[in-house]
Amino acid sequence: MKGFESVIGLEIHAQLLTRSKLFCGCGTGFGAEPNTQVCPVCLGLPGALPVLNRRAVELAVLVGEALHAHTNTSSVFARKNYFYPDLPKNYQISQFDRPLCSGGHLYVSDGGKRRRVRVTRVHLEEDAGKSVHLDDAGGRRTLVDFNRCGVPLIEIVTEPELRSPSEAHALLKALKQILEYTGASSGNMEEGGLRCDVNVSLRRVGERALGSKTEIKNLNSFRNVERALEYEIERQAGLLAGGTAVLNETLMWDAGRDRAVSMRSKEEAHDYRYFPEPDLLRLELKGDWIDDVKSRLPELPEARESRFVESLGLPPYDAAVLCGRRALADYFEEVARLTGEPKSASNWIMTEVLRTAKEGATDEFPVTAANLADLLTLVRSGRISGKMAKDVFARMAGTGETADDAVSRMGLRQVTDVREMRTIVDAVLSENPKSVADYARGKKKLFGFLMGRIMEKTAGQASPTLAESVLRERLEGVREGDANT
Amino acid sequence: MGICELSLREMGSAVARRKVSPAELVEAHLSRIRVCDPTLRAYVTVNEAECERLARDRGRQSGGPPGVAAPLNCIPIAVKDNICTKGLRTTCGSRILRNYVPPYDATAVSRLRDRGCLLIGKTNLDEFGMGSSTENSFFGPTRNPWDLERVPGGSSGGSAAAVAAGMAAAALGTDTGGSVRQPAALCGLVGYKPTYGVVSRRGLVAFASSLDQIGVIARTVEDTAAVLEAVSGWDAWDSTSARRGQVRARQTGEVGKSGVLRVGVPWGFFSEGLDPDVSDVTRAVVSKLEKERWAFEEIDLPHAEYSIAAYYLVADAEASSNLARYDGVRYGEREGGTDDLWEMYVRTRTAGLGTEVKRRVMLGTYALSAGYYEAYYLRAQKARTLIKRDYEEVLRRVDLVLMPTSPTAAFRLGEKLHDPLAMYLSDVFTVGVNLAGLPAVSLPSGYSRSGLPIGLQLIGRAFEDQTLLEAARLFEQVVALEARTPAGLKGLLESGRGGA
Ligand SMILES: [Zn+2]
Numbered sequence: 005m006k007g008f009e010s011v012i013g014l015e016i017h018a019q020l021l022t023r024s025k026l027f028c029g030c031g032t033g034f035g036a037e038p039n040t041q042v043c044p045v046c047l048g049l050p051g052a053l054p055v056l057n058r059r060a061v062e063l064a065v066l067v068g069e070a071l072h073a074h075t076n077t078s079s080v081f082a083r084k085n086y087f088y089p090d091l092p093k094n095y096q097i098s099q100f101d102r103p104l105c106s107g108g109h110l111y112v113s114d115g116g117k118r119r120r121v122r123v124t125r126v127h128l129e130e131d132a133g134k135s136v137h138l139d140d141a142g143g144r145r146t147l148v149d150f151n152r153c154g155v156p157l158i159e160i161v162t163e164p165e166l167r168s169p170s171e172a173h174a175l176l177k178a179l180k181q182i183l184e185y186t187g188a189s190s191g192n193m194e195e196g197g198l199r200c201d202v203n204v205s206l207r208r209v210g211e212r213a214l215g216s217k218t219e220i221k222n223l224n225s226f227r228n229v230e231r232a233l234e235y236e237i238e239r240q241a242g243l244l245a246g247g248t249a250v251l252n253e254t255l256m257w258d259a260g261r262d263r264a265v266s267m268r269s270k271e272e273a274h275d276y277r278y279f280p281e282p283d284l285l286r287l288e289l290k291g292d293w294i295d296d297v298k299s300r301l302p303e304l305p306e307a308r309e310s311r312f313v314e315s316l317g318l319p320p321y322d323a324a325v326l327c328g329r330r331a332l333a334d335y336f337e338e339v340a341r342l343t344g345e346p347k348s349a350s351n352w353i354m355t356e357v358l359r360t361a362k363e364g365a366t367d368e369f370p371v372t373a374a375n376l377a378d379l380l381t382l383v384r385s386g387r388i389s390g391k392m393a394k395d396v397f398a399r400m401a402g403t404g405e406t407a408d409d410a411v412s413r414m415g416l417r418q419v420t421d422v423r424e425m426r427t428i429v430d431a432v433l434s435e436n437p438k439s440v441a442d443y444a445r446g447k448k449k450l451f452g453f454l455m456g457r458i459m460e461k462t463a464g465q466a467s468p469t470l471a472e473s474v475l476r477e478r479l480e481g482v483r484e485g486d487a488n489t
Numbered sequence: 490m491g492i493c494e495l496s497l498r499e500m501g502s503a504v505a506r507r508k509v510s511p512a513e514l515v516e517a518h519l520s521r522i523r524v525c526d527p528t529l530r531a532y533v534t535v536n537e538a539e540c541e542r543l544a545r546d547r548g549r550q551s552g553g554p555p556g557v558a559a560p561l562n563c564i565p566i567a568v569k570d571n572i573c574t575k576g577l578r579t580t581c582g583s584r585i586l587r588n589y590v591p592p593y594d595a596t597a598v599s600r601l602r603d604r605g606c607l608l609i610g611k612t613n614l615d616e617f618g619m620g621s622s623t624e625n626s627f628f629g630p631t632r633n634p635w636d637l638e639r640v641p642g643g644s645s646g647g648s649a650a651a652v653a654a655g656m657a658a659a660a661l662g663t664d665t666g667g668s669v670r671q672p673a674a675l676c677g678l679v680g681y682k683p684t685y686g687v688v689s690r691r692g693l694v695a696f697a698s699s700l701d702q703i704g705v706i707a708r709t710v711e712d713t714a715a716v717l718e719a720v721s722g723w724d725a726w727d728s729t730s731a732r733r734g735q736v737r738a739r740q741t742g743e744v745g746k747s748g749v750l751r752v753g754v755p756w757g758f759f760s761e762g763l764d765p766d767v768s769d770v771t772r773a774v775v776s777k778l779e780k781e782r783w784a785f786e787e788i789d790l791p792h793a794e795y796s797i798a799a800y801y802l803v804a805d806a807e808a809s810s811n812l813a814r815y816d817g818v819r820y821g822e823r824e825g826g827t828d829d830l831w832e833m834y835v836r837t838r839t840a841g842l843g844t845e846v847k848r849r850v851m852l853g854t855y856a857l858s859a860g861y862y863e864a865y866y867l868r869a870q871k872a873r874t875l876i877k878r879d880y881e882e883v884l885r886r887v888d889l890v891l892m893p894t895s896p897t898a899a900f901r902l903g904e905k906l907h908d909p910l911a912m913y914l915s916d917v918f919t920v921g922v923n924l925a926g927l928p929a930v931s932l933p934s935g936y937s938r939s940g941l942p943i944g945l946q947l948i949g950r951a952f953e954d955q956t957l958l959e960a961a962r963l964f965e966q967v968v969a970l971e972a973r974t975p976a977g978l979k980g981l982l983e984s985g986r987g988g989a
Pocket residue numbers: 025028029030041042043044045046047154
């Protein structure tokens with residue numbers, strides 16, 4: 005590796021969150037019975053023709069704009085021709101020399117450094133079906149499920165500008181965040197919502213020309229992307245160090261064996277015979293239509309994060325965690341808006357909410373934003389203590405009750421009445437004459453002990469601030485006023 | 490003349506006025522088919538049972554299904570076998586689809602059904618529309634009713650033969666490079682190819698998507714217009730169908746009335762080496778029309794000489810991709826006996842596709858391949874643009890272009906079968922229209938010395954199909970061609986002692 009630097013580019017396919025497929029009305033739901041979401045169009049039956057899904061174009065443009073790319077007012081669909089059983093027409097409708105969006109960039113933070121990585125293009129294409137290989141009592145055979153076939157994808161291609169596997173990982177994370185923010189894609193790699201191919205080459209430090217590269221396919225997790233790149237960089241470095249040239253080839257990542265195996269060499273590479281898809285018109289977008297889509301672009305993670313730090317005064321770490329997912333950031337902002345206290349909203353979400361949410365579904369919060377805001381307001385008004393609030397929260401998370409309901413069901417109430425508090429404090433003092441005497445002699449630490457007794461006597465329902473001021477008043481003869489009543 | 494020789498219009502009104510029952514009409518056609526089709530082989534599949542059942546049902550209702558009126562109610566219409574019909578096999582004349590039954594109707598077909606038409610059968614064709622003689626069919630060649638030793642033209646030869654022999658009142662064909670007009674010309678019929686986008690291609694099994702258009706073959710211009718009205722118009726299922734594509738059958742009488750019809754004739758393009766019979770008919774018709782205020786002028790189509798080359802490159806390139814789906818995986822014939830996927834593909838396509846189809850798939854694949862794309866496909870597309878521009882320029886000065894549909898009358902079976910280039914050249918006058926996306930109609934115009942029909946085509950401006958149809962109607966009236974019974978048909982009817 006010494007004396008070499010790695011040059012990495014990514015090709016990412018993300019499933020767009022449309023209800024229907026790219027060129028027909030079939031549904032796109034995940035996990036349906038095989039071959040139940042199909043029709044003559046997506047099965048490529050003779051005579052069937054594609055009709056473009058408008059929503060898919062909107063979502064793709066939204067992603068393009070989020071990546072600061074240029075949306076082309078005229079783009080062209082093209083056929084990519086190759087034979088494969090899960091590709092029913094034996095060509096895929098994609099885009100080639102006239103993509104939907106071109107140019108663009110995104111920022112990647114890795115190891116404390118933030119870099120701008122250019123995006124070459126964003127284009128629309130249809131997904132293929134899924135082959136299932138069986139070898140059981142029914143014999144050795146391959147079945148194909150066409151439910152995925154025709155599902156809309158966007159392909160995002162970066163320039164070969166990434167320098168390390170961890171930077172590639174960071175880019176995927178940033179991209180996933182953007183996809184999720186725009187609502188264009190779930191970015192979920194496990195359900196096939198996001199797929200990534202990488203290409204990598206090594207060159208001597210200081211050289212401009214790119215070395216010969218390999219492409220690695222079949223990477224189905226961020227971790228695999230990073231691992232495959234580490235593996236391949238090491239392999240190429242070994243070859244180059246030994247004076248052997250790197251072959252231009254396509255590799256397949258075998259996660260189980262933690263290594264890449266050769267799929268085909270450059271000589272065996274497919275000639276896809278791209279040509280303009282004659283069944284679809286050139287895609288012409290009007291400037292104001294694009295502007296309209298653009299105007300629906302939400303605030304993006306990067307901007308939101310810095311706003312949380314600068315305007316709401318959150319620590320950068322908290323801002324980064326909260327902005328990690330759009331739903332979480334939205335949740336936080338709602339609680340902050342309702343309570344007017346961004347910091348305590350953030351504290352609560354960073355601790356109680358995330359701790360509880362981890363066990364459940366990803367985008368559902370254990371307590372609604374409105375209910376959480378009410379709970380925080382109860383704490384601030386002193387009706388319950390912070391400590392009580394945690395128990396209340398736990399109950400709310402379990403039952404879905406509002407803060408008020410939970411508090412009253414739990415029989416909780418905070419002693420906030422000065423006169424009542426004085427009675428309690430006086431009782432505690434008369435039960436502990438020795439401590440009172442020692443305190444008077446200067447053992448100021450006993451203040452905490454007496455506070456504990458008060459809490460014990462009220463079963464935790466005493467308002468700590470009130471208890472403290474009444475205790476001080478009684479011990480020191482200082483009256484801090486009756487403002488707390 | 491029996492019921493089967495009536496025009497569609499006449500049949501429609503006979504049914505409406507109950508002069509003939511739907512069942513009688515259907516039976517007359519089926520019996521004609523039984524007598525003639527064993528020889529002519531116009532049909533791949535005859536939809537006998539369904540037609541008989543529908544005709545019986547309609548006979549019990551007064552005036553057909555609700556909302557359905559003459560002229561199309563109960564009319565037996567033939568459909569080329571590369572147009573999908575739900576529940577009725579659609580073979581494309583190919584072994585690979587010989588048992589393929591589509592789960593849906595082509596838009597044009599469902600529109601005909603909605604008008605009450607009876608789909609009398611599916612007609613033979615050159616495999617996937619690739620040919621000009623209907624000899625390239627897995628089901629064998631179709632014969633020309635005018636001369637049983639000759640071809641009916643192609644690729645919609647089955648549709649033309651069926652209409653010419655009284656086995657259907659009209660037919661749908663498809664025209665990728667002349668496949669409706671040329672067989673209509675060779676069988677003495679009207680053959681209409683609409684502007685690209687006027688008739689939905691949904692359900693038309695693609696040969697060359699940017700050129701394919703469903704067209705109509707009928708005995709008269711009026712019949713043609715009636716069918717065209719039914720099948721034309723925008724379709725949400727075809728992105729290339731046009732919003733302004735609806736054609737009306739009713740004539741406004743505007744064309745020709747308001748003034749002189751200006752017609753351009755590219756004499757320089759077609760005269761050289763033209764068959765003398767075709768040349769004579771062309772001159773005779775021009776002089777007849779001149780007397781009726783049709784103003785002829787010679788025009789130049791400077792890039793027309795490239796149209797055959799451009800056409801075969803574009804069409805075959807698209808075909809190589811369109812036909813890739815016939816691989817034995819999901820439907821159609823599969824040649825098994827191997828565990829290897831690629832071996833299965835190769836066996837299936839080797840056995841399932843015919844010689845001409847394979848030739849074109851290979852040509853098209855080559856034209857799209859890396860290193861050749863620019864020299865072939867892209868260059869052909871540039872030539873296409875120039876050819877289109879030629880027509881646009883000419884049609885700014887004239888209302889119509891007139892030229893022969895085919896360089897010769899019907900040729901003998903087998904005459905060009907083993908000389909693909911000679912076969913390709915028989916499309917020389919028709920392919921330009923497809924490259925330019927224009928509407929064109931071939932009209933019966935005269936007879937050769939040996940009594941074979943000869944057709945001339947009129948070409949109009951894009952989306953001015955209505956005007957073209959009206960001009961065609963005038964042409965028909967002025968030329969006033971004597972009706973003759975096809976000689977071959979006469980012989981079949983006499984020897985069969987049957988038919989209506
Ligand atoms: Zn579908």
